[in-house]
Amino acid sequence: MAVISYIEAVTQALDEEMSRDQNVFVMGEDVGKRGGVFQATKGLYEKYGENRVIDTPLAESAIAGVGIGAAMYGMRPVAEMQFSDFMLPAANQIISEAAKTRYRSNNEWTVPITIRAPFGGGVHGGLYHSQSMEAIFANVPGLKIVIPSTPYDVKGLLKASIRDNDPVIFFEHKRAYRLIKGEVPEDDYVLPLGKADIKREGRDVTVITYGLMVHDVLQAAEKLEKEGISVHLLDLRTVYPLDKDAIIEAARKTGKVLLMTEDNKEGSVISEVAAIIAENCLFDLDAPIRRLAAPDVPAMPYAHPLEQAFMVKPEQVEKEIRDLAEF
Amino acid sequence: MIRESSSTTQVKNRHRELGLSDQDVLNMYTQMLKARRVDERLWLLNRAGKIPFVVSCQGQEAAQVGAAFALNQKKDYVAPYYRDFGFVFAWGMTVKELMLNNFAKAEDPNSGGRQMPGHFGYRKLRMLSHSSPVTTQNPHAVGIALAAKLKGDDVVSFVTFGEGSSNQGDFHEAANFASVFKLPVIFLCENNHYAISVSLKRQLACAHVSDRATGYGMPGKTFDGNDPLAAYAAVKEAADRAHRGEGPTLLEADGYRLMPHTSDDNDLSYRTKKEVEDAKKRDGVLTFADYLRAIGILDEVTEEKLEEQIRKEIDEATDYAEHAPFATADTVFRYVYEDKD
Secondary structure (H helix, E strand, O other), X not given: OEEEEHHHHHHHHHHHHHHHOOOEEEEEOOOOOOOOOOOOOOOHHHHHOOOOEEEOOOOXXXXXXXXXXXXXXXXEEEEEOOOHHHHHHHHHHHXXXXXXXXXXXXXXXXXXXXXXXXXXXXXXXXXXXXXXXXXXXOOOOOOEEEOOOOHHHHHHHHHHXXXXXXXXXXXXXXXXXXXXXXXXXXXXXXXXXXXXXXXXXXXXXXEEEOOOHHHHHHHHXXXXXXOOOOEEEEEOOEEEOOOHHHHHHXXXXXXXXXXXXXXXXXXXXXXXXXXXXXXXXXXXXXXXXXXXXXXXXXXXXXXXXXXXXXXXXXXXXXXXXXXXXXX | OOOOOHHHOOOOOOOHHHOOOHHXXXXXXXXXXXXXXXXXXXXXXXXXXXXXXXXXXXXXXXHHHHHHHOOOOOOOEEEOOOOOHHHHHXXXXXXXXXXXXXXXXXXXXXXXXXXXXXXXXXXXXXXXXOOOOOOOHHHHHHHHHHHHHHHOOOOOEEEEEEOOHHHOHHHHHHHHHHXXXXXXXXXXXXEOOEEOOEEHHHOOOOOOHHHHHHHHOOOEEEEEOOOHHHHHHHHHHHHHHHHOOOOOEEEEEEOOOOOOOEOOOOHHHXXXXXXXXXXXXXXXXXXXXXXXXXXXXXXXXXXXXXXXXHHHHHHHHHHHHHHOOOOOHHHHHOOOOOOOO
């Protein structure tokens, strides 16, 4: 099995879906000739031409809104938002339109669009090239929000998102693009949306997270294993709607839960995970739920020490797990 | 109301040169009159406490119906906005369906009673579903045109909106996108001179909404919104351009909103009775009837028959919709996502 990077898995999934289904096309800023500012659509313009890899005007609401219209016609657009931070001009199209069209039309009209957006920090991106935007869309029924952590998950989940008959926001961690590599089958496979995945079996402490942080936990878990602390890791993969059964099962498994996100803490996706556990697992818990997240300041600053101060660091992950284990 | 009598006036036949038969223009008038009478009935139903809300079409029927007649009703995609009663009737929605929509009953083909009245959407008629934040439908109409072009389908995508809406970012983004890709879109602004209470001069600094077309590199044209033949001619020309692959057109129907914004509005808090009375003299439903009488297509007998037929249709539709069942409470959970069972 070939080992490829996270971003190569994005490109492969797009390529395979475009070749499988004539209705799939890509649209966004710089996705064509340039192959995307991160090169996620590299080679697709040459292979499929300007009609299926469309460089659009710089206007996010149109990218989403025109994509929605095309989806209503029966196409399967994959719209790229260059950075998730730039999605907000399109928020009305995503929240008021894409998410509600099936519901408001009583199941007559549907919007099978996939909106891809790189998110996450640690790349010297400053306030507006580093944010996690998932919480803004994570109380909008009608949307699905997918955040993969590995190249294998990227390919299977992106293909599933494109084939899904409802709108999906697909957040890709930009620091994972070239940092994370993994084995990816060359054949056609899809992974289920709405299902979390156990990335590591363990006995002592349960960690629930998503995106690049999955790898921080895996590294910490290796280290802690030597100290005799066994970490159970659940990767949410779909952060909306949440896989409640998997969350409850994972929390019950060890009775000690650490929740992690790169996003600002208050009102984040893991706040909802904490509520699910609180509602369902009170008598299964042996320690209070802990949350490790970014501070509640607007976004991460550009200067290196300030960026580092904002981000969750590996030693914090270790410490939190150790504290819980010893609780 | 002063009207010229047909016997004393020589009126030029304006519809024949547009390729419209006498029957066509009589059909146009029928749809306009139907929209007007339905609208009037809705206000009565609202004031009688039978329906909670009315959003009105009065004053805009002429442009709406003229536009619908200029499009291909078998193929084209349309995104009418919430005042477009005249348009949706001419496009094939029945009075019964519109009444079901206003009574918010389960059988309403627009949304099964989920949306407020006038939020049209009818898949069978290739009529897009739309929401309340205004102008969001414009990019959708562009997306329809883009998809049709990618698939090689010869389809025109038609969208309407108000002049206040023409200030929204989505208006601009959609117009620009459509023009850059030369997509077959017709943008029709129904300028009724009021965005709720705010008049035209507080909405636009240019003279016409259609002046904005230049900035997008597309033709723009303003026509008399009280004249269905002017609407027909303008939309027909725009559709012809679209079919020839020449791209989008921005049209503006210069009209007037004869009623308050909705049943919850008091329009006399921001405009005078005299202004409304003056506008009523230009009302397209009346002036087009005058034209048809003058040209000998409409006489008293036909008119009476028409009114009677419409009244009967509205009575039956109202009765049906009033007694039709609401969607049951348990259906509130349905169709959030695809039903996979």
